[in-house]
Amino acid sequence: MKENVKALFQPIRVGGIELKNRIVMPPMDTCAFNFDGTVTPKLMPYMRNRAKGGAGLIIQECADTSWPEGKNGPRELRMDVPDSITFLHDMTNVVHSFGTKIILQLNHAGFQSNPVNCEGRQSVCPSDFNGARAMTHEEVLKVIQDFIVCAYNAKLAGYDGVELHAAHGYLLNCFLNPAINKREDEFGGVIENRFRMVGEIIKGIREKCGYPFLISVRLGSVDNPGNTLEESVEIAYMCEQAGADMVNMSSGFNPPMDTNPTQWAQEGLYIPFSEAVKKKVSIPVAIVGKLKTPEFCADVIKNGSADLVCVGRQLLCDPEWPNKIMQDRINEIRPCLSCFDGCMGALLTRNEITRCSINPYVGFEDFQSENNVPKTAEPKTVLVVGGGISGMQFAIISARRGNRVILAEKEDHLGGQMLLAGLTPHKEAVLKALKWFEEECIRRGVEIRLNQNVDLDYVNTVKPDQVVLAAGAVFAMPPIEGIENAVNGADVIARKIETKPGQNVVVIGGGVAGAELAHRIVLEGGKAAVLEMLPEICRGGELFHTMLLKDYLEKNATVLTSVAVKKINPDSVEYEDADHVRHTIPADLTAVCAGQKKMGLGLYDQLLEAGYEAYRIGNNERAANFLNATRSAFELAYTI
Numbered sequence: 051m052k053e054n055v056k057a058l059f060q061p062i063r064v065g066g067i068e069l070k071n072r073i074v075m076p077p078m079d080t081c082a083f084n085f086d087g088t089v090t091p092k093l094m095p096y097m098r099n100r101a102k103g104g105a106g107l108i109i110q111e112c113a114d115t116s117w118p119e120g121k122n123g124p125r126e127l128r129m130d131v132p133d134s135i136t137f138l139h140d141m142t143n144v145v146h147s148f149g150t151k152i153i154l155q156l157n158h159a160g161f162q163s164n165p166v167n168c169e170g171r172q173s174v175c176p177s178d179f180n181g182a183r184a185m186t187h188e189e190v191l192k193v194i195q196d197f198i199v200c201a202y203n204a205k206l207a208g209y210d211g212v213e214l215h216a217a218h219g220y221l222l223n224c225f226l227n228p229a230i231n232k233r234e235d236e237f238g239g240v241i242e243n244r245f246r247m248v249g250e251i252i253k254g255i256r257e258k259c260g261y262p263f264l265i266s267v268r269l270g271s272v273d274n275p276g277n278t279l280e281e282s283v284e285i286a287y288m289c290e291q292a293g294a295d296m297v298n299m300s301s302g303f304n305p306p307m308d309t310n311p312t313q314w315a316q317e318g319l320y321i322p323f324s325e326a327v328k329k330k331v332s333i334p335v336a337i338v339g340k341l342k343t344p345e346f347c348a349d350v351i352k353n354g355s356a357d358l359v360c361v362g363r364q365l366l367c368d369p370e371w372p373n374k375i376m377q378d379r380i381n382e383i384r385p386c387l388s389c390f391d392g393c394m395g396a397l398l399t400r401n402e403i404t405r406c407s408i409n410p411y412v413g414f415e416d417f418q419s420e421n422n423v424p425k426t427a428e429p430k431t432v433l434v435v436g437g438g439i440s441g442m443q444f445a446i447i448s449a450r451r452g453n454r455v456i457l458a459e460k461e462d463h464l465g466g467q468m469l470l471a472g473l474t475p476h477k478e479a480v481l482k483a484l485k486w487f488e489e490e491c492i493r494r495g496v497e498i499r500l501n502q503n504v505d506l507d508y509v510n511t512v513k514p515d516q517v518v519l520a521a522g523a524v525f526a527m528p529p530i531e532g533i534e535n536a537v538n539g540a541d542v543i544a545r546k547i548e549t550k551p552g553q554n555v556v557v558i559g560g561g562v563a564g565a566e567l568a569h570r571i572v573l574e575g576g577k578a579a580v581l582e583m584l585p586e587i588c589r590g591g592e593l594f595h596t597m598l599l600k601d602y603l604e605k606n607a608t609v610l611t612s613v614a615v616k617k618i619n620p621d622s623v624e625y626e627d628a629d630h631v632r633h634t635i636p637a638d639l640t641a642v643c644a645g646q647k648k649m650g651l652g653l654y655d656q657l658l659e660a661g662y663e664a665y666r667i668g669n670n671e672r673a674a675n676f677l678n679a680t681r682s683a684f685e686l687a688y689t690i
């Protein structure tokens with residue numbers, strides 16, 4: 051292990067529990083639960099992999115304390131009844147066998163619980179707020195008991211402790227928050243009263259579960275609206291006084307956007323919060339927030355900015371992050387994109403098991419483990435056509451299964467559209483991930499053949515047993531009058547055609563690629579206009595990135611939606627608005643990002659006709675994103 055990361059691997063005592071290192075996996079919903087709140091078998095292998103990966107402490111995602119009105123989402127663990135205790139006990143045993151400790155986060159979602167998930171019940175809050183009704187005094191006392199009962203059930207299930215979720219705008223956070231909590235009883239008013247509920251829960255859990263049962267409290271350092279950092283520091287101190295063993299500093303009041311740093315945020319953005327808290331409390335302080343670079347995280351510990359680093363999505367993306375650091379294999383870490391597409395997207399838009407855009411094993415650990423790839427009974431020669439992310443992902447698994455894999459790419463480099471994605475603003479991590487895929491291909495013995503266009507003659511020369519068409523798709527040039535006056539947007543994104551400061555650039559097509567290109571043009575001093583035929587731009591893009599992108603472009607570029615481009619002139623573009631009124635907009639350069647055309651479909655037909663076993667994956671099968679590309683590659687690589 052390198053000297054500059056050693057700080058991460060110092061053991062630490064939290065309350066009465068010894069952690070083997072400073073690396074914490076913070077709570078992240080998996081959706082690995084049934085609608086009735088019982089656990090599914092998916093949780094066990096998911097947790098086994100995270101424990102095996104070397105984290106010192108896992109904080110399991112929020113379980114609901116008060117069923118059903120406290121539910122945050124439709125598929126959440128129910129802890130007020132013992133239904134899942136036996137299974138969970140087996141799971142905590144597995145986690146412990148790797149020397150990792152595990153605590154369970156307990157939560158009541160408060161005003162954020164959705165009546166749809168809660169048998170139609172109105173959500174509750176300390177005071178009337180945002181459609182939620184104020185809780186009665188009896189209800190407050192009942193919820194305090196609910197937390198204590200759930201903590202006891204967690205203890206029975208073998209957890210080393212619990213974390214109270216008092217951040218992100220959920221119920222406990224709302225009690226702490228003076229902007230929301232307007233109660234006039236002993237649970238509202240001055241900070242001591244607003245803290246009373248959390249304090250009573252801490253004391254009740256300690257009494258019921260004894261010592262050393264770890265009690266952590268997750269706090270929102272700066273609530274907007276609500277507590278300032280100074281008030282949160284005071285609350286952290288009150289947690290310590292009430293008997294908590296650690297505080298876990300997060301931020302933001304409105305999840306998910308406020309509380310989860312996007313691709314646009316910088317690494318370690320919340321560190322000033324733990325630094326402030328550490329000046330006041332003597333119990334260990336954890337910090338979160340896009341922490342993923344090993345040396346950076348080690349410095350957080352070395353500098354005393356926090357005692358523990360919560361590494362969230364990076365541990366989803368690569369559970370072996372701690373082991374790889376310890377074993378001096380930092381270059382082998384699969385770098386998280388901070389994109390949310392797979393993980394948060396799974397919850398928010400698809401209500402399915404958590405996934406990862408660039409790690410297809412996530413959520414499917416019950417099907418296959420990346421740690422143990424089974425060899426195929428009959429090794430074959432497999433020709434992969436195209437070195438984009440889908441081709442590389444397929445090649446990596448197929449080679450690990452013992453096949454001879456030839457990856458042929460017509461360009462002089464690998465990457466395909468992944469390279470374009472990495473050349474747009476705030477997406478530098480995509481280039482790091484591309485490097486990882488390239489190097490992983492080499493590590494796994496894939497034969498890479500660059501500058502190799504594949505046609506039927508070439509396939510006949512190689513004589514593979516199987517051909518996998520991962521040839522992707524390219525930006526199409528639609529049949530608009532004057533299209534010869536425009537350039538392909540992909541060439542502009544790839545910087546084969548440069549834009550200049552002050553230039554008027556019209557981007558035809560406001561999908562994610564077009565919008566990102568416009569963003570880059572503006573950042574580099576150009577003037578961008580985005581023309582989109584649909585009523586909105588960025589359709590189909592990841593939720594948070596899209597929101598930020600739309601907002602940026604609306605303020606800094608010309609965005610024209612529901613328009614039809616009619617003619618492209620050498621120095622202007624003519625379009626019709628929704629009322630069929632014709633307009634002309636100046637254009638020093640017109641870049642087309644309007645739709646994609648699949649590559650190699652003719653080759654596919656020829657292959658089938660010639661009797662080859664041929665398959666299509668990634669954009670070649672369905673133009674979508676990294677998630678689709680890696681998943682389709684994964685499924686195929688394990689089934690042929």
Ligand SMILES: Cc1cc2nc3c(=O)[nH]c(=O)nc-3n(C[C@H](O)[C@H](O)[C@H](O)COP(=O)(O)OP(=O)(O)OC[C@H]3O[C@@H](n4cnc5c(N)ncnc54)[C@H](O)[C@@H]3O)c2cc1C
Nearest residue numbers: 436438439440460466467471504521522668669674675676
């Ligand atoms: C600007 C931009 C930003 C994006 N941002 C994101 C994002 O943030 N998140 C996300 O999930 N997705 C994003 N996408 C989409 C994502 O990049 C694609 O879905 C994904 O990269 C497709 O991968 P693929 O391997 O299927 O195809 P491709 O990347 O297109 O790869 C196909 C490869 O095959 C090669 N090839 C084609 N024909 C032949 C042949 N006959 N012989 C040899 N080689 C051949 C091509 O040269 C190419 O390298 C973005 C796309 C763009 C354009």
Ligand SMILES: Cc1cc2nc3c(=O)[nH]c(=O)nc-3n(C[C@H](O)[C@H](O)[C@H](O)COP(=O)(O)O)c2cc1C
Nearest residue numbers: 076077078079111112339340341361362363393394
């Ligand atoms: C998919 C997903 C689910 C999450 N679920 C929870 C949760 O149950 N409880 C919680 O306190 N935070 C939750 N979070 C927030 C994370 O704990 C963490 O604060 C956030 O991901 C930022 O850390 P990172 O940048 O290291 O990923 C979730 C985050 C993600 C991405």
Ligand code: SF4
Nearest residue numbers: 387389390392406407
């Ligand atoms: S989906 Fe994106 S943000 Fe989530 S873990 Fe994977 S790479 Fe990271």
